[in-house]
Amino acid sequence: MRLTELIQNNSEKARVSLSALIKIILIISIIYAIYLHFWRLLFIDVLLLLVLFLPYFFNKKYKIKIPSEFEFILLGFAIITFFLGSIRGIIIQTFFGLAMGFVGFATMLILYKNSKIKPSYLLIMLFAFSLSVSLGLISEMLKFYLKRFLGTELRIVDYQYSMMSLTLVAFGALIALIIGYTYMRFYKLELMDDFIQRFKKKNPNLFIEKTDSPEELLELIKKGESDKIEFKSTLRTNLYTYEKDKKIEYAVLKTITGFLNTEGGTLLIGISDSGEILGIEKDKFENTDRFLLHFNNLIKDKVGREFLPNLNFELILLENRNIMKIECKKSDKPIFLKTEKGEEFYTRLGPASIQLTGSKLIKYIQNSF
Numbered sequence: 001m002r003l004t005e006l007i008q009n010n011s012e013k014a015r016v017s018l019s020a021l022i023k024i025i026l027i028i029s030i031i032y033a034i035y036l037h038f039w040r041l042l043f044i045d046v047l048l049l050l051v052l053f054l055p056y057f058f059n060k061k062y063k064i065k066i067p068s069e070f071e072f073i074l075l076g077f078a079i080i081t082f083f084l085g086s087i088r089g090i091i092i093q094t095f096f097g098l099a100m101g102f103v104g105f106a107t108m109l110i111l112y113k114n115s116k117i118k119p120s121y122l123l124i125m126l127f128a129f130s131l132s133v134s135l136g137l138i139s140e141m142l143k144f145y146l147k148r149f150l151g152t153e154l155r156i157v158d159y160q161y162s163m164m165s166l167t168l169v170a171f172g173a174l175i176a177l178i179i180g181y182t183y184m185r186f187y188k189l190e191l192m193d194d195f196i197q198r199f200k201k202k203n204p205n206l207f208i209e210k211t212d213s214p215e216e217l218l219e220l221i222k223k224g225e226s227d228k229i230e231f232k233s234t235l236r237t238n239l240y241t242y243e244k245d246k247k248i249e250y251a252v253l254k255t256i257t258g259f260l261n262t263e264g265g266t267l268l269i270g271i272s273d274s275g276e277i278l279g280i281e282k283d284k285f286e287n288t289d290r291f292l293l294h295f296n297n298l299i300k301d302k303v304g305r306e307f308l309p310n311l312n313f314e315l316i317l318l319e320n321r322n323i324m325k326i327e328c329k330k331s332d333k334p335i336f337l338k339t340e341k342g343e344e345f346y347t348r349l350g351p352a353s354i355q356l357t358g359s360k361l362i363k364y365i366q367n368s369f
Helices: 003-036 039-052 054-062 068-083 085-113 121-150 156-187 190-202 214-223 246-261 288-310 358-368
Strands: 229-232 265-269 311-318 321-328 336-339 342-349 352-356
Touching (some): 246 336, 246 352
Parallel strands (some): 229 265
16 A cells, blocks of 8 residues: 555544544533523534534535535534634634635635636635635624524624624634645645645535537547447437437437436537547437427436436537537436336446346446445
């Protein structure tokens, strides 16, 4: 085992152990607060416990795996909030601003790294600062309305405390800005590459290769078919008979469900297996609107309208011919293709879509969803 892998494994074990310990302490504190009617302590404990369960919630609900670095930030926030006593007010707000500033930086860098857009330092810094201060403002608003709900009398000192809290959050965000700018300016974003690649590897369903221009699409076509890219000459027309053919539609839908059940991918309709640009005009629809309506109805009838949000499709003009590009985002639940014989399940194996049945299907669903 390489040294980096050993460090990552030890870091993961430390995070899991520390997280479990803090959760146990918080649960004990919740019981203690209920028993003694310490409602403010109860509110803080419950809030911290919910925060610590956020990574688990995102993983289960949205299939997003939060990097361990973010989880360590959450653990640090919980430790400071719970254990630092009378001075924690100053430290909490400053740390909150600092932490949310770093979260903003990481988010923008991930987005930039997944696109071909040149990073704008000013925009990244503005987003990070705005995110941090906005979340701090929301936190103070929640405190204000909670006090109103509980019937607590609001004094001048409460308003002063709120302003001081927002000032400290902004101060923490400013520190994050200085550190972030120094990092971007002198390290050219290279130190984040490992972190970003690990995040993308853990969450491949969040990153679909983008081709925003005809030129980029041509480059993609030249690369040929793969496990993430497939070409189809037409949507419904058999090019040997020039008649409508349900088998052609079936092949398109099979590819789409295969992508949805695996790690996502892109389907191009109007491109032959060899990469020749044919265009959707071969399908002889009255116009492009009719073509899109037919495709939309196929997905609703044969796959399910609830899975339309997993598809992003558009027409792109190449060499005076329309090409349909369909980006498929991995589904969080198994998708079956409705056929005359019943429901069928497909997944991707290399550049092909294969059907799974019986025990293989059960095992795949258990391991993938």
